Amino acid sequence: MTALALELRGITKQFAGTVAVRDLSLDVPRGAVYGLLGPNGAGKTTTIRMILNVIAPDSGSITVLGAPHTSPGLLDRLGYLPEERGLYKKMQVRRLLRFLAELKGVNAKTANRRIDEWLERLSLRSAEKDWGNAKVDELSRGMQQKVQFIGTLLHEPDVVILDEPFSGLDPINAQALKDTVVELKRRDKTIVFSTHLMDNAERLCDSVCIIARGGKVVDGTVADVKSAHHRRSVALSLAGAPTDATAAVLADRTLVDKMDDNNRYFEIELATGGDPQRLLQRLVHAGADVQRFELIQPSLHQIFLDRVGARGVEEGMSGHG
Amino acid sequence: MAKLWTVIKREFLERVRTKWFIIVTIFGPIFFGVIMVLPAYLSVRSMKDAKVGDIRILDATGIDLGDRVATRLGGGPMGDLSTTQVVIVAPEKLAAAESLATRDVMDRVKRGYLVLDSLTVQEQKASYAGRNASSINEMQVIEQALRSAILGQRLEREGLDPQRVEKLTRVKVSMNAERITDKGRGGSGIGSAIFGFLIAFLLYMMIVLYGQNILRGVLEEKTTRVAEVIVSSVSTDILLAGKVIGVGAVGLLQQVVWLLSAVLFYHFRAPIFTKLGIPPSVEIPLPQVPPMLIAALVLFFILGYGLYAALFAAVGAMVSSQEDANQAAQPVVMLLVFSIIFAQPVMMNPTSRLAEIASWIPFSAPVIMPIRMSSISIPWYELAATITGVAVTMAICVWLSARIYRVGLLMYGKRPSMRELARWIKQA
Numbered sequence: 001m002t003a004l005a006l007e008l009r010g011i012t013k014q015f016a017g018t019v020a021v022r023d024l025s026l027d028v029p030r031g032a033v034y035g036l037l038g039p040n041g042a043g044k045t046t047t048i049r050m051i052l053n054v055i056a057p058d059s060g061s062i063t064v065l066g067a068p069h070t071s072p073g074l075l076d077r078l079g080y081l082p083e084e085r086g087l088y089k090k091m092q093v094r095r096l097l098r099f100l101a102e103l104k105g106v107n108a109k110t111a112n113r114r115i116d117e118w119l120e121r122l123s124l125r126s127a128e129k130d131w132g133n134a135k136v137d138e139l140s141r142g143m144q145q146k147v148q149f150i151g152t153l154l155h156e157p158d159v160v161i162l163d164e165p166f167s168g169l170d171p172i173n174a175q176a177l178k179d180t181v182v183e184l185k186r187r188d189k190t191i192v193f194s195t196h197l198m199d200n201a202e203r204l205c206d207s208v209c210i211i212a213r214g215g216k217v218v219d220g221t222v223a224d225v226k227s228a229h230h231r232r233s234v235a236l237s238l239a240g241a242p243t244d245a246t247a248a249v250l251a252d253r254t255l256v257d258k259m260d261d262n263n264r265y266f267e268i269e270l271a272t273g274g275d276p277q278r279l280l281q282r283l284v285h286a287g288a289d290v291q292r293f294e295l296i297q298p299s300l301h302q303i304f305l306d307r308v309g310a311r312g313v314e315e316g317m318s319g320h321g
Numbered sequence: 322m323a324k325l326w327t328v329i330k331r332e333f334l335e336r337v338r339t340k341w342f343i344i345v346t347i348f349g350p351i352f353f354g355v356i357m358v359l360p361a362y363l364s365v366r367s368m369k370d371a372k373v374g375d376i377r378i379l380d381a382t383g384i385d386l387g388d389r390v391a392t393r394l395g396g397g398p399m400g401d402l403s404t405t406q407v408v409i410v411a412p413e414k415l416a417a418a419e420s421l422a423t424r425d426v427m428d429r430v431k432r433g434y435l436v437l438d439s440l441t442v443q444e445q446k447a448s449y450a451g452r453n454a455s456s457i458n459e460m461q462v463i464e465q466a467l468r469s470a471i472l473g474q475r476l477e478r479e480g481l482d483p484q485r486v487e488k489l490t491r492v493k494v495s496m497n498a499e500r501i502t503d504k505g506r507g508g509s510g511i512g513s514a515i516f517g518f519l520i521a522f523l524l525y526m527m528i529v530l531y532g533q534n535i536l537r538g539v540l541e542e543k544t545t546r547v548a549e550v551i552v553s554s555v556s557t558d559i560l561l562a563g564k565v566i567g568v569g570a571v572g573l574l575q576q577v578v579w580l581l582s583a584v585l586f587y588h589f590r591a592p593i594f595t596k597l598g599i600p601p602s603v604e605i606p607l608p609q610v611p612p613m614l615i616a617a618l619v620l621f622f623i624l625g626y627g628l629y630a631a632l633f634a635a636v637g638a639m640v641s642s643q644e645d646a647n648q649a650a651q652p653v654v655m656l657l658v659f660s661i662i663f664a665q666p667v668m669m670n671p672t673s674r675l676a677e678i679a680s681w682i683p684f685s686a687p688v689i690m691p692i693r694m695s696s697i698s699i700p701w702y703e704l705a706a707t708i709t710g711v712a713v714t715m716a717i718c719v720w721l722s723a724r725i726y727r728v729g730l731l732m733y734g735k736r737p738s739m740r741e742l743a744r745w746i747k748q749a
Contacts, residue, residue, distance in 0.1 A: 054549070055731075088541070090335070102324075103554035104554050
């Protein structure tokens with residue numbers, strides 16, 4: 001039993017001459033909440049589809065829960081929520097969910113029990129109204145999204161893969177999804193989700209991988225990614241306008257790389273090898289009246305912008321997939 | 322295998338549960354029954370209403386032939402003669418009498434008039450004009466009456482007693498037509514031709530209805546994006562197989578219900594006919610179908626359906642919208658329409674070269690071969706070669722479709738060109 005839920009080694013996939021994924025290697029630890037981050041068109045969905053054996057990589061190997069991803073029966077241990085959601089419109093909710101569960105090898109009796117539990121839990125079933133007996137197209141969009149979550153989780157998968165799970169969700173469903181992810185993690189399930197919304201990723205993920213244009217930019221635990229990001233920032237507030245001595249310290253290129261000067265408030269990016277403690281000593285020594293000196297960890301959003309570049313994001317915004 | 326069964330079950334149950342399926346399955350036989358019984362019922366009714374006798378006979382023969390015809394139209398000497406009006410006309414006044422009769426027919430005094438003159442006696446020629454002149458049944462009744470009247474008149478002239486003549490000429494014949502093949506006598510000729518046509522038409526309908534149904538099903542999975550969820554659980558091959566088998570089972574169920582109701586109808590035809598007032602002697606010819614033929618028919622049925630189902634599924638996977646689907650499906654539909662266009666000429670002339678060739682081409686064989694098989698006997702090796710041809714073609718189509726399906730199911734956007742399609746097949 002390996003400690004990795006997913007292990008991708010040198011995955012490459014081309015479509016009609018364009019490279020969708022280039023030599024991508026990933027390690028997703030068991031029991032982790034793992035974020036696959038990148039702009040639209042970065043190759044997230046293609047990567048996920050290869051993990052699920054929906055499409056085959058041109059080269060490279062994928063190991064899921066310690067076995068090659070093409071092993072029979074392995075798909076039954078994965079749950080997948082695709083980015084583009086949809087259900088059979090004319091089917092009764094309960095029958096549809098039972099169908100999805102049976103496709104994952106759950107027997108009808110167990111499926112029925114779990115369906116009732118889930119419907120109640122996501123308030124689709126109460127004493128006065130049981131939406132399970134309605135047809136899918138009688139449900140509101142929000143309710144259909146709930147039904148789709150249930151379909152993803154009915155077979156109690158060991159690894160749950162959510163492709164852009166937050167896109168198109170109303171705030172209530174988004175909260176329900178977050179609660180569910182936390183709950184799944186508590187039960188030692190592995191959750192992989194792709195997103196281009198860094199805030200969500202920062203709050204939920206243990207580990208992340210940022211990919212852009214089909215290739216990996218950076219990966220690791222959130223803490224590692226942040227500390228490895230070479231730009232460390234300092235927020236500095238002074239009581240009065242900086243004196244000449246103070247300004248000289250701030251202009252020292254061995255300490256400060258970049259600075260956003262707001263007269264009394266400064267956002268400082270330390271130079272490579274620049275020690276924040278030494279900067280503080282020098283400032284105090286120069287007679288600066290320091291009101292606030294705080295080491296700021298860069299947000300994933302900041303790292304993302306720095307590493308992928310604003311252009312990548314812009315491209316992603318207009319592109320699709 | 323359990324998953325294949327799950328897919329088959331869903332495809333089958335979701336279709337059987339629809340209102341349309343229930344309506345078509347139950348009302349189909351009633352509809353066909355009405356279509357079959359109605360003409361017989363109507364013709365019997367119109368005959369029973371004695372409208373045929375409601376004519377004027379212009380008799381210029383001078384030998385009372387008109388009275389004899391009227392007697393026979395009225396159902397013998399004791400029959401009701403009140404409706405048939407016999408007018409004795411001198412030959413030179415015939416033209417005037419005819420124009421008067423024409424006006425009377427136009428004024429709906431009589432339904433028509435029959436002209437008998439010296440030619441009728443010498444050359445057995447007569448003429449009839451009337452509103453019902455296009456009814457083959459009614460004209461046959463009048464012709465019969467005339468024939469019998471001339472015969473009676475001749476026999477009497479030869480010196481036979483009129484009563485004996487009446488007895489002798491009143492002959493009712495019923496003929497049973499039977500077909501002889503290389504294997505000997507077997508069933509009614511017309512019956513088996515109609516049977517063959519029926520089977521061919523059923524197969525054609527099944528392919529058109531359920532083939533398109535498969536196309537719509539695939540398209541629905543694509544447009545609603547359910548496909549992506551499902552292929553993360555089962556392979557596209559299983560999904561495709563389950564769909565084809567499940568939808569095929571729906572069609573089969575429908576046909577079994579229809580056939581059963583036909584058998585039931587045949588079994589209880591006597592009371593139904595009596596209720597409708599059709600004499601039970603009106604026989605529906607039932608062909609004798611040898612078990613070999615049934616086996617071959619079932620094979621053609623399955624192979625033909627599988628062949629076209631695979632093609633329709635591939636079309637569904639290729640496109641992303643209903644409009645595109647209609648266009649892309651056209652070549653497949655054309656193949657089908659070709660088969661059914663040949664059906665009638667083949668039925669008329671099952672030994673022709675056209676019939677032979679059409680029954681060998683794998684795409685039309687499932688529809689055409691059953692027609693030929695049921696009207697003439699086909700050598701076993703020809704049959705085996707044709708079935709093999711259809712089976713091989715089906716295997717190729719299924720293989721190609723499975724590949725197109727695998728790639729196309731998650732592709733959106735514009736319809737692929739032939740070259741892109743070839744690449745899909747290669748890369749899958």
